[in-house]
Amino acid sequence: MKNLIKHFIKNKIASNEYFLPKIILLFITFSFIHYGLGYQPKFIYTIGVVAFLVFINRVKFLYISFVWIFTIISTIYLPIAILYGSPSFNILASLFYTNKDEAIGFLSLIPYYYYLFSLLILLLGVFCSLLKIKKIKYVSLISFIIFLVILLSTPIKDYRKESSINILNSGYPEIKFIKEFYYSLVELNNENSKLEKLIYQKDDFNPVNSKNKYNTYVMVIGESARRDLMNFYGFHINNTPFMNTINGIFFTNYISAGASTNISLSNTIAIKGNLSNNIVSLANKAGFNTYWLSNQGSLGIFDTPIASMGKKANKYHFLKKGDYDNSTNSSNDTGLLPFIKTAINDNKKNKLIIIHLMGSHPPACNRTNDYYEIFYKSKDVSCYIQSIKETDNLLSKIYNELSLTKTKWSMMYFSDHGLSYANRNDIQQLRIMHGSSYRQNYEIPFFITSYDSKEKIYIKEKRSALSFMSLFSEWTGIDDKIIDKKCHMISNDKCENQNNVINFHNKVINYLEFPIEKSI
Secondary structure, three states, X not given: OHHHHHHHHHHHHOOOOOHHHHHHHHHHHHHHHHHHOOOOOOHHHHHHHHHHHHHHOOOHHHHHHHHHHHHHHHHHHHHHHHHHOOOOHHHHHHHHHOOHHHHHHHHHHOOHHHHHHHHHHHHHHHHHHHOOOOOOOOHHHHHHHHHHHHHHHHHXXXXXXXXXXXXXXXXXXXXXXXXXXXXXXXXXHHHHHHHHHHHHOOOOOOOEEOOOOOOEEEEEEEOXXXXXXXXXXXXXXXXXXXXXXXXXXXXOOXXXXXXXXXXXXXXXXXXXXXXXXXXXXXXXXXXXXXXEEEOOOEOHHHOOHHHHHHOOOOEEEEOOEOOOOOOOOOOOHHHHHHHHHHHHOOOOOOEEEEEEOOOOOOOHHHHHOOOOOOOEOEHHHHHHHHHHHXXXXXXXXXXXXXXXXXXXXXXXXXXXXXXXXXXXXXXXHOEEEOOOOOHHHOEOOEEEEEOOOOOEEEEOOOEEHHHHHHHHHHHHOEEOOOOOOOOOOOOOOOOOOOOEEEOOOOOEEEHHHOOOOOOO
16 A cells, blocks of 8 residues: 555656646645635636646646645644634734633544544645646746746736835735735734833823712623523523613613723723723822722733733733633632632722622633533534523622622623634534624613612613723713713713724724624
8 A cells, every 4th residue: 555655656656747737736736825814716727826836847846845835734724714714913813812721622623524624624735845847848838927027917907006026015925925914913013012011101191080879889890692592682582681680771782892801801900002001090089099899810911911911900810821721720710709809898989899700701611511401403502591691690600799799880791702613514613703794793781779779771872992981980980081972872972983893804894884693
């Protein structure tokens, strides 16, 4: 068998014969490679790459290097490409801030046939790297001309508008991938530089603390809860019994700032463009006693922007420390309860207690220890429905603890972002994962309840988390000249720019441009 394979490679693959079949093999392989890089294969660009490979085939090292580099990149990147597309700021940020536990969770959600596709690309790449293409008169020259014309077509079109030619604007997926990866990496490095400055930089606040309506403010930040899968917002399974029964102010058209934790929260609880101007710094300067209690991680010098802001609090505690996956870590948010109770009962005036949950972070079954009360569509979705109920139950416990204090208090809850369905073609393997392509990725729950809430009040006007600092100022009674006060956020007044979100490329866009995800 071994000799048969060697004979096949030597006499068929690495020979000068079979010119057309080899061209077809290259075309098929690089169509798959382009897909694995996050781009829809286009005939014109695949032909251009094949022409380039024919031209450089005589230079063995250059040919093999080109085939292998993009085969390996495509093989590794393909699952991400299918789920999230080509390289972007958010994808690189997620990779940078991820940890072993989250990485394993992400890999566990990827269908096995994605890996089979990756393996197919790898095998095709191996065969293509061995190809020896017959030297036919003028073929190399014609191939180079074809490659060059396609390479320059888009830059020449751009020249008419910009009066300059930039080869990086070519439509070749190989060039686009490198360009997008590089620029996203540069942007991420810039953001990380801002984060480093945050640790030492002073904020710009000079707040005026008007008479506070409440003594204790509790802000619960949920994780990955999409609104349409909550009973309070119309979902048919009752997974929000607490929300259903309490009084308070409920927002029915609230959207997150982004579709992932870091992008969303860093633009929610801080003024966009200046992470040092955040709610913790504002409350500190206004004379509040601040607490940050988190079931999400703290990694020391490699902290996420959110953890760094949390450490500005007077008192902070992270259940997950060090490497996220050490034995003291908890996937269950109830581990925060003793610290929440201590903060609530701390005998101090004007307290702001911020609680950051793991909530429904994928994979949802890790949040519920594979437990669910009601089966819905698939195991993963069933766990997700259950995780929302467990968050709802935790909220009820915080509410009860606050009620026992007999003080003036108010509690706010919202999620950082929503999620998307994956594996829609196989209901048994249906998953809930991060995404940024649908409105549901941004549609999140939001409510405020207080000791003196007497009825349910609904805010039906659109509200964006990019305006959260204005809402926070209203809620706490902390005013500052750098916080926008043009519109009354906790009301049904119409406010401007309330459809704005930040996409995976870190750009502000109108979320109504996204389609509505079809129901299952």
